[in-house]
Amino acid sequence: MLYYSTSNHQYTVSLMQAVTKGLAPDGGLFMPDSLPRLPQAFLRNMSAMTLQEMAYAIASFALKGDVPADVLHDIIFDSLFFDIPLVTTAGGNHVLELFHGPTMAFKDVGTRFMARLLNFYRTQHPEWTTLNVLVPTSGDTGSAVANSFWHMPGVNVYVLYPRGAVNKIQKAQFASLGGNVMAIEVNGSFDDCKSLVEQAFMDAELNEAMRLTSAMSINYARIIPQMVYYFWAYAQLVKNQEDVSNLVFAVPCSNLGNLASGLMAQAMGLPVKRFVSVENQNNIFFNYVRTGVFTPKPTQYSIAPALDAGCPNNFGRIVDLLGSHENICRHIHAYSYNDNQIIDTILHTYDEEGYLLDPHSAVAYRAMAEDLQPGETGVALATAHPAKLKDMMERIIEEPVVLPAQLSRFLNGDLHVKKMNNGFTAFKQLLLSKA
Ligand SMILES: *Cc1c(COP(=O)(O)O)cnc(C)c1O
Numbered sequence: 001m002l003y004y005s006t007s008n009h010q011y012t013v014s015l016m017q018a019v020t021k022g023l024a025p026d027g028g029l030f031m032p033d034s035l036p037r038l039p040q041a042f043l044r045n046m047s048a049m050t051l052q053e054m055a056y057a058i059a060s061f062a063l064k065g066d067v068p069a070d071v072l073h074d075i076i077f078d079s080l081f082f083d084i085p086l087v088t089t090a091g092g093n094h095v096l097e098l099f100h101g102p103t104m105a106f107k108d109v110g111t112r113f114m115a116r117l118l119n120f121y122r123t124q125h126p127e128w129t130t131l132n133v134l135v136p137t138s139g140d141t142g143s144a145v146a147n148s149f150w151h152m153p154g155v156n157v158y159v160l161y162p163r164g165a166v167n168k169i170q171k172a173q174f175a176s177l178g179g180n181v182m183a184i185e186v187n188g189s190f191d192d193c194k195s196l197v198e199q200a201f202m203d204a205e206l207n208e209a210m211r212l213t214s215a216m217s218i219n220y221a222r223i224i225p226q227m228v229y230y231f232w233a234y235a236q237l238v239k240n241q242e243d244v245s246n247l248v249f250a251v252p253c254s255n256l257g258n259l260a261s262g263l264m265a266q267a268m269g270l271p272v273k274r275f276v277s278v279e280n281q282n283n284i285f286f287n288y289v290r291t292g293v294f295t296p297k298p299t300q301y302s303i304a305p306a307l308d309a310g311c312p313n314n315f316g317r318i319v320d321l322l323g324s325h326e327n328i329c330r331h332i333h334a335y336s337y338n339d340n341q342i343i344d345t346i347l348h349t350y351d352e353e354g355y356l357l358d359p360h361s362a363v364a365y366r367a368m369a370e371d372l373q374p375g376e377t378g379v380a381l382a383t384a385h386p387a388k389l390k391d392m393m394e395r396i397i398e399e400p401v402v403l404p405a406q407l408s409r410f411l412n413g414d415l416h417v418k419k420m421n422n423g424f425t426a427f428k429q430l431l432l433s434k435a
Contacts, residue, residue, distance in 0.1 A: 001064045003030040003220065006316040015066040016121050019114070019221045022214035023201075029316045030220045036061050037269040046235040051084060052077050054235065055228040062224055062268065071120055076225075079112035084229050086236040086379070090353040093368065094242075094379045095361070096233045103173050104385035104407060105306070106258065107144035109229065110222030115148035115155075117221050118213060122154055128211045132431070133157045134200055135215045136193035139166050140306045140384065143173030145215040146181045156434065157181045157215075160193040160427075163419075165301065169388055169407055176413035183415070184430070188422030190308065191299055199424045206428060209435040217257035218313050226261035231270055233379050246376040250276040250368035252360045252383050253285060254307045256314035263321045263331070275332045276371045278363040280307040283336030285315065290334070292325040303339045303392060304359035306384065335367040342366075346396055356401070358386040358393065 003018040005011040007028030013021070018030035038061055046054055056076045063072065082100045089095060101108025122131050131154060135145045142159040149157045159174045163185050175183035186193050200206055201214065230249065237244050249272060251259045259277050266272045279286050280302045288294045296311035322328045337345075345362040349355050357365050361382035368380040386393050386401055393401045403411075420426050 001066055002033045004033055005029070006031055006320045015063065015220075016124075019117055019219060020121055020213055022216065022219045029218055029314065029320075031317060031320050032062070032220075035264065035267050036064065043234075043269065043271075046231060047239045049235070051228070051232055052080050054232060055080050055225060058228050058231060058268070059224055062227065067117065067120070075113060075116040075120065079116055079225060080109065080228070082108070084109075084232055086233055086240075087355075089349070089355045093353075093365070094233075094237070094377070095355070095357075095365065095382045096229060096379050097382045098229060099358075099382060099385040099388075101144075102147050102406065103140070103143040104388055104404070105140040105144055106226075106381070106383040107140050108148070110217070110226050110257070111141075111144040111148040111215065113225040114215065114219055114221035115145070115152065119149075119152055119155065129154070130211065131155045131213055132210050132434070133213050133215045134160070134197045136160045136190065136197045137166070137174075138162070138190045138305050138308055139170035140388075141215070141217070142166075142183075143170055146174035146177055146183075150177050150181055151179060155180055158184060158431070160184045160186050160196060162190045162193055163187050165190060165305075167305075167389060167391065169390060169403075169410065172410040172413070172415065173407075175415040175417050176410050178413075178416045183417045184427075185417050185419045186422050187420070189299070191310070192422045196422070196424055196427045200427065200431065203424075203428060206431060209432060216313070217255045222257060223261050223264060223317075226258060227265040227268065230262050230265040230272070234270060237377060237379075243375075243377055244271065246273045247271060248274050248276060248368070248372060248376050248378045250278060250364040250371070250378065250380045252304070252307060252364045252381060253277045253279050254282070254309040254312065256285060256312045256318060258381065258383070259332070260314045260317040260321070263318065266331075267321060273376065276364075276367045277332050277334045278367040279334075279336045280304045280342065280363060281336065281338050282308050282310055284310065284312055286334040286336040288315075288325075288334075289329055289332065302359075303342055303389075304363065305389075306360055307363070333367075333371050335363070335370065337363050337366060343396055346393075350397055356386045356393070356397070357382065358384045358389060360384050
């Protein structure tokens with residue numbers, strides 16, 4: 001199959017090129033030139049499958065032989081070894097818990113698959129020697145990417161994070177690893193970290209000296225496995241004999257990769273009535289849906305830090321999939337909440353239903369409740385475990401939040417952090433010293 005750039009459909013590459021480059025040279029995002037529709041019989045039989053079996057089947061359809069079957073099988077089974085439970089709260093609301101992976105955020109799903117696919121391509125290209133993964137983060141991406149590549153021979157990971165803006169547990173999740181993971185604390189903002197990485201990709205001398213790869217959410221390899229849990233949720237509802245004829249998904253959105261994955265699942269034949277996109281005060285997509293104008297803005301910090309994006313970089317995929325603004329509005333209802341509304345939702349849901357939502361999941365939960373009509377079945381995507389933001393959550397609910405062993409293990413190690421001023425020259429020298 002070929003993958004075209006959303007900025008120029010004539011420019012096409014192989015899956016290997018799409019995944020190793022991340023972004024097309026014209027700045028476009030890669031999309032498959034065809035998306036097969038899954039047979040009806042497959043949809044009917046899904047409820048009998050395990051998550052791994054379903055993921056392997058869907059990825060095989062979506063990739064149409066681009067990855068050898070035995071390789072794809074290993075990649076999928078190794079990536080998705082954890083559960084994705086669909087829970088029903090005391091109030092009868094469905095929550096898909098995407099946070100049971102190694103770093104307890106939904107990004108594990110996409111980054112583990114991407115890391116293993118990139119590693120397959122690396123083993124096919126001995127001339128690359130080392131693959132260098134550059135990742136700017138405000139928390140979740142850095143930890144998921146670093147853990148996905150940790151201990152992989154021939155891969156170095158550079159995580160750039162803004163000083164003072166990443167919480168203790170998230171920082172420990174990448175800075176305590178050591179080995180092939182380098183944590184770089186930048187004296188600047190998240191947007192500065194992003195800009196340093198972008199400059200690195202455009203620097204001819206650096207790209208000559210070393211093989212650089214982006215692990216950002218624009219990478220098509222992250223989209224493929226993220227389609228799977230939409231099918232998985234559907235299958236769990238069928239198993240529970242719920243009505244799936246009017247299915248609505250609410251998605252906490254930042255760079256819109258998760259939402260784009262859901263739309264792709266729908267394009268492959270998953271019967272979804274509508275998606276609900278939910279942002280925090282960085283409400284670029286919400287404003288686009290309201291006005292038809294897409295206007296990026298500087299990032300504002302919030303209590304849902306993984307939603308702090310001022311320029312949602314998968315927007316091009318959504319336009320490519322749905323076309324006009326009118327059609328986008330038909331498929332997606334958009335919401336946006338400020339910090340006080342997020343806190344209210346966490347408190348209300350905890351008090352009334354005994355279910356503790358993290359701030360990211362809370363926006364989806366609230367929008368689901370506001371948007372759902374009688375006769376519809378809603379699923380809110382929960383994207384992070386509440387203990388990831390332990391201190392903040394404890395301030396909100398005024399009760400201790402237990403840290404699962406999966407997270408506390410990160411706090412036992414020493415942190416290895418390289419401090420750097422916000423300047424491209426220093427970053428470039430650091431990278432070249434490792435080449
Ligand atoms: C990254 C992230 C999101 C946003 O996902 P996008 O694909 O960027 O829209 C939501 N919640 C959490 C916890 C995340 O880490």
